[in-house]
Amino acid sequence: MDPDKDNANPTIINPSDLPSRRGISEVKKRDDGGTGLFDHLVPAYSYLNDPFDQPLSSSDSEDETVEAIDEQEIYDLIATISDPEHPLSLGSLAVVNLPDIHIQPPTSSRSNISTVLVEITPTITHCSLATVIGLGVRVRLEQALPPRFRVDVRIKKGTHSTDEAVNKQLGDKERVAAALENGTLMGVLRRMLATCK
Amino acid sequence: MPSHLTLLSPLRPPCSTRTWLSAPHPTLPLLATASSDRTVRVYSLTSFTLLSTISGGHKRSIRTCAWKPGTKGESVLATGSFDASAGIWRKWERGSSGLVRDPDDIDGGGDYDGGEDEEDEYNFSVLLDGHDSEIKSVAWSSGGQYLATCSRDKTVWIWEELEDDNFETIAVLNEHEGDVKFVCWHPSEDLLASSSYDDTVRLYKEDLDDWTAVACLSGHEGTVWCVDFEGDKPRVGLKDGKELSEEQKKFIEERERSGPRLASSSDDMTIRIWRRRTREGQNGTSSHDRIPSILKSNSIEEDWYEEAQLPKTHDRAIYAVSWSKKSGLIVSTGSDGKILVYQERWKSPKETTESHSPGAESMDVDKLSISTATEWVIIAEVEGAHDVFEVNHVNWARRYDRGRRNDEEEVIITTGDDGEVKVWTLDHD
Numbered sequence: 001m002d003p004d005k006d007n008a009n010p011t012i013i014n015p016s017d018l019p020s021r022r023g024i025s026e027v028k029k030r031d032d033g034g035t036g037l038f039d040h041l042v043p044a045y046s047y048l049n050d051p052f053d054q055p056l057s058s059s060d061s062e063d064e065t066v067e068a069i070d071e072q073e074i075y076d077l078i079a080t081i082s083d084p085e086h087p088l089s090l091g092s093l094a095v096v097n098l099p100d101i102h103i104q105p106p107t108s109s110r111s112n113i114s115t116v117l118v119e120i121t122p123t124i125t126h127c128s129l130a131t132v133i134g135l136g137v138r139v140r141l142e143q144a145l146p147p148r149f150r151v152d153v154r155i156k157k158g159t160h161s162t163d164e165a166v167n168k169q170l171g172d173k174e175r176v177a178a179a180l181e182n183g184t185l186m187g188v189l190r191r192m193l194a195t196c197k
Numbered sequence: 198m199p200s201h202l203t204l205l206s207p208l209r210p211p212c213s214t215r216t217w218l219s220a221p222h223p224t225l226p227l228l229a230t231a232s233s234d235r236t237v238r239v240y241s242l243t244s245f246t247l248l249s250t251i252s253g254g255h256k257r258s259i260r261t262c263a264w265k266p267g268t269k270g271e272s273v274l275a276t277g278s279f280d281a282s283a284g285i286w287r288k289w290e291r292g293s294s295g296l297v298r299d300p301d302d303i304d305g306g307g308d309y310d311g312g313e314d315e316e317d318e319y320n321f322s323v324l325l326d327g328h329d330s331e332i333k334s335v336a337w338s339s340g341g342q343y344l345a346t347c348s349r350d351k352t353v354w355i356w357e358e359l360e361d362d363n364f365e366t367i368a369v370l371n372e373h374e375g376d377v378k379f380v381c382w383h384p385s386e387d388l389l390a391s392s393s394y395d396d397t398v399r400l401y402k403e404d405l406d407d408w409t410a411v412a413c414l415s416g417h418e419g420t421v422w423c424v425d426f427e428g429d430k431p432r433v434g435l436k437d438g439k440e441l442s443e444e445q446k447k448f449i450e451e452r453e454r455s456g457p458r459l460a461s462s463s464d465d466m467t468i469r470i471w472r473r474r475t476r477e478g479q480n481g482t483s484s485h486d487r488i489p490s491i492l493k494s495n496s497i498e499e500d501w502y503e504e505a506q507l508p509k510t511h512d513r514a515i516y517a518v519s520w521s522k523k524s525g526l527i528v529s530t531g532s533d534g535k536i537l538v539y540q541e542r543w544k545s546p547k548e549t550t551e552s553h554s555p556g557a558e559s560m561d562v563d564k565l566s567i568s569t570a571t572e573w574v575i576i577a578e579v580e581g582a583h584d585v586f587e588v589n590h591v592n593w594a595r596r597y598d599r600g601r602r603n604d605e606e607e608v609i610i611t612t613g614d615d616g617e618v619k620v621w622t623l624d625h626d
Binding site: 107108110111112113146147148150168171172173174175177178181 | 215233257258260279330331333349376378394420464512513514516532533534580581584585586587614615
């Protein structure tokens with residue numbers, strides 16, 4: 001990897017300011033030695049049905065109980081991914097942000113297919129690693145979510161100089177499949193995703 | 198809907214990982230499925246069971262495969278892989294001349310299933326090296342003389358088999374500006390179509406020993422995943438025999454002069470129908486022929502235009518489109534897991550005067566009267582064809598199983614991310 005980092009001095013968000021459903025103390029407890037993400041994969045969430053605990057970006061609140069997976073949970077799955085060039089999480093670098101995660105319920109009653117759209121914000125507009133970060137987010141979600149979810153990862157509009165080109169690559173199933181058979185790239189992705197496990 | 202799709206059978210056993218594409222054998226009741234587990238599975242289309250697993254030739258996913266047409270006494274399969282190579286596999290067909298046998302003679306494919314002796318195996322015979330990155334598609338020309346391969350390296354290669362197992366690269370075509378996703382040959386001419394990540398479709402022909410680009414079809418607003426030609430015989434409607442009006446006869450004649458059309462499916466969620474403008478039509482459009490003859494005569498370039506768009510029903514990328522050479526029906530599938538069957542039919546005279554047909558805005562003014570004589574309608578739809586999984590490929594194949602109703606009957610084959618290959622029948626109510 002390039003020894004000169006694209007952005008040597010990124011803005012870092014204090015962990016206590018990151019969006020979370022839980023109290024700060026609980027977050028600290030996890031940091032102290034909990035398995036973190038695994039907790040979130042346990043399906044028995046009583047609070048998912050709590051009408052008073054809807055995530056900020058939810059507009060179709062009726063569908064949320066049916067979905068059983070909401071934006072906060074998607075956020076929790078990807079916020080812990082490590083940045084490929086900083087020893088920091090994508091959440092703390094504000095590369096992934098809760099308001100930029102959108103879940104679309106099935107388009108018809110006959111369909112079970114939901115769509116997750118994640119818009120990522122590179123730390124600087126010419127970040128050469130935007131594609132790798134996007135790929136990490138897509139791979140993480142495809143591995144963690146049930147197959148009824150279609151995962152779309154895009155660069156947030158106006159935050160990257162070549163966002164259209166990066167979006168096209170990230171949306172290309174065949175390219176993503178081939179990339180996952182590339183040993184070098186998989187090594188990078190494994191390091192990024194290691195902090196999720 | 199006037200017709201419906203029924204699941205006839207899945208192929209057993211399925212693959213445990215993503216399957217990309219299935220290719221029916223040109224003359225035998227066999228289906229080859231390319232899989233991400235680096236194998237090709239050969240299934241029987243009479244018993245719907247696995248006959249052979251071809252493995253050991255590729256280091257990465259096998260993305261695509263195609264049977265060579267016109268072989269005698271043996272089956273020849275080309276494979277294309279993410280390892281950037283293409284492979285040629287051969288298998289002697291026992292006691293057969295390679296011609297179609299009566300499906301009833303093939304007792305559930307039972308005489309295939311042992312694999313006891315070497316003759317029952319597919320042998321890896323040639324490795325075609327040259328592409329810089331993943332091969333996405335391979336296709337044999339209708340006569341079997343040429344093999345086209347295409348890759349993420351933005352090129353299309355044409356190979357010619359000079360003698361057994363001796364393949365020569367006769368063309369490397371660099372027209373595309375992005376991954377080349379799919380290649381497909383014209384059903385009778387040596388005309389090749391390729392579709393790409395650069396949102397275009399390009400056509401190539403041989404001109405004085407050199408293969409050259411003859412047309413660029415642009416209009417799609419996303420990767421063009423797949424293209425397929427129409428059969429040689431144009432068809433409108435489901436059944437022949439209905440008396441055609443003079444206008445309709447003229448329309449069919451005009452279409453025969455243009456030759457088979459091309460269907461393309463894209464990430465932009467549209468399927469477009471492209472048609473070749475006839476030379477006569479070209480000259481006829483301008484009353485005063487001012488173009489010096491030296492510029493227009495002998496030109497190998499072809500003029501293709503977008504004739505129609507199929508009704509928009511897919512919600513996500515359309516990965517595959519297949520045009521039945523027998524019935525003229527089109528089937529499509531994609532990321533939304535739907536299978537859609539489209540039929541071209543005559544418009545009633547009243548409808549012809551209206552211009553609400555999909556794609557009307559993009560229609561060529563010169564051809565307006567002809568283009569609006571027919572319309573495409575969806576006649577059958579299945580949602581969640583492979584449960585919640587994406588469907589990567591769909592195509593038509595001859596029906597061989599015992600339930601076959603007539604010689605012309607076809608089935609639809611879908612290939613999905615769940616590793617399943619499914620066989621569907623189309624019933625007209």
